[in-house]
Amino acid sequence: MTTEPQAGNVWPIWEVFVRSSRGLSHVHAGSLHAPDAAMALRNARDLYTRRNEGVSIWVVPAEAIASSDPDSKGSFFESPQGKDYRHATYYTKSEGVKHL
């Protein structure tokens, strides 16, 4: 038996971000389909926070997210290379000095 897919019933994809009670910021949890933001929030609650995983949820239409190109990550993230002086561990002369 073949059932024809009904047109107009394809709901958009929403990306779900959850902030745990002790977490610092919202973290991507996954995605889901929903007809609108209110339903996306409810579905996200049922799908991603059944065990007290979160105290706050963001849903964002997947098509609204812009992302960096994975194929050019080398050149895109090149700037920090060789700039060790941006890390505290670069400064060794103060070793042994307390509370620094």
Add this chain to the structure above:
Amino acid sequence: MQPEANWISRAPSLKRKAILMAKVQDEAGHGLYLYSAAETLGQPRDQMMQDLMDGKAKYSSIFNYPARTWADMGAIGWMVDGAAIANQVPLCRASFGPYGRAMVRVCKEESFHQRQGFEILLELSNGTPEQKQMAQEAVNRWYAPALMMFGPPDDDSPNSKQSMAWNIKRFSNDELRNRFVGMMMEQVKVLGLTLPDKDIRFNEETKKWEHGPLDWDEFHEVLAGRGPCNAQRLERRREAHQNGAWVREAAAAYAEKQAMKQAEKESAA
């Protein structure tokens, strides 16, 4: 999820019913996690659902076996979900990120399923002789199908080589199956039950457990759509999809109407 959902209305107590509903809800969620992961490869969700309903998409062989008694809820949790965990824990580190991340969630939830199944069997085993027998019979029924969940033997597994090469699968079917048999052997003693396999042995040379012969013809029949419940499971899936059509339509119509109202408001402002 279908084998268990059948028992929600017949659970022996309110507590067991609440637990079983939570498990079935988890299983529905696992389906959604995996569809999300698969979707990142480019196939739209509704197409995948359509392929499932048309009998084109493959799914785990285990869902095509019937759950005959309440004890089957125990055996499914302990053995079927146990086999799923043994299979899926290494998949958490699979090279395909969306799949690995879905597996992390799945495994966390499956461990509750396995423990609740074990507890059902343990209580039945410590109950009346009839209850103990019911538990034993359920274990007997699910043992071979659970072992076959790991897939065909290594020398007859057409997809393994590719998945291993891509680092999606990290251990072979037989390796995981033998590891699982070893765990079952210890746990079944606590249950006071036995495994229906007189050929299980610990191989002193390889230091691994080995199980008796499995009926791989049955496995291939189930995969080909000719298992005990294949037709029934797919029919139920199509029925649920059709029964839910009005909900999907109403939600889409509501969303469209709200969007229109919003656009009107913005153009008036």
